[in-house]
Amino acid sequence: MIRDDINKALTEAQKAKNERTVSTLRMVNSTLKNADIEARTTGKPLGDADVLSILQKMIKQRQESVEMYKKGARADLVKQEEEEIAIISAYLPKQMSEMEVAAAIDAAVAETGAAGMKDMGKVIGVLRAKYAGQMDFGKASGLVKAKLG
Numbered sequence: 001m002i003r004d005d006i007n008k009a010l011t012e013a014q015k016a017k018n019e020r021t022v023s024t025l026r027m028v029n030s031t032l033k034n035a036d037i038e039a040r041t042t043g044k045p046l047g048d049a050d051v052l053s054i055l056q057k058m059i060k061q062r063q064e065s066v067e068m069y070k071k072g073a074r075a076d077l078v079k080q081e082e083e084e085i086a087i088i089s090a091y092l093p094k095q096m097s098e099m100e101v102a103a104a105i106d107a108a109v110a111e112t113g114a115a116g117m118k119d120m121g122k123v124i125g126v127l128r129a130k131y132a133g134q135m136d137f138g139k140a141s142g143l144v145k146a147k148l149g
Contacts, residue, residue, distance in 0.1 A: 002051045002091055003032065009090075020080075024087040031058060052092060052133030059088050096135045104131055105143055117148050 006025055013021035032046070035054055039046050046054075062081045069077040096104065108126040112119060123144050128137065 002048055002055075006032075006091060020083050021087055024084045027084075028055070028058065028088060028091075049132045055088055055092055056133060059085055059092075062088075093133050096131065101135050101140055102143065104135070105140065105147060109144075109147060114148055117145070120144055120148055123148070 006028055010022065010025040010029070013025060031054060032051060035046055035050065039050075062085045066078050066081045066085075069075075069081065104127060105123070108114075108123045108130075112122040112126055114120070114123050120141070124137065124141055127135070127140055127144075
C-alpha cells in the first residue's frame with residue numbers, strides 16, 4: 001500500500017518536474033529495493049510495518065545530518081535535508097501526541113503485567129507491534145524506563 005502511494009507520487013512528481021521530490025522518492029524506492037533483497041535471505045517479504053520502520057530510519061538519518069550541517073553552517077544542505085524529511089514524512093501515519101504515547105505505555109504495562117525493568121522488553125515489544133510508525137520509540141523507551149524504574 002505505502003509503496004503504491006510512493007510510486008504514484010513519483011510519477012506525478014516526474015510529470016510536474018519536481019526534482020527534489022523525484023530524487024527523494026527514487027532514493028526511498030532504492031532503499032526499499034535493497035531491503036527487499038536482504039529480506040529474501042530470510043524468506044519473509046517486507047510488510048507495511050517493515051516499510052514504515054525503514055522510512056522512520058531514513059528520517060532519523062536525515063535529522064542527524066541536519067544537526068551536523070547546522071554545526072557546520074551549511075544552510076543549503078540543512079534546507080535540502082529538511083525538504084527530504086518532509087517528503088518522506090508524508091508516507092508515515094500521524095504521529096501520536098505525548099498524552100497518547102503515555103496512555104499507550106500505561107496500557108502496554110497493564111497488558112504485559114510489567115513490574116520492573118526486566119519487563120521493559122515486553123512492553124516495548126507490545127508498543128512496536130501496535131504502534132509501528134506512530135511513535136518515536138527512542139522517546140517511548142525513556143518513558144517506559146521511567147515508569148518501570
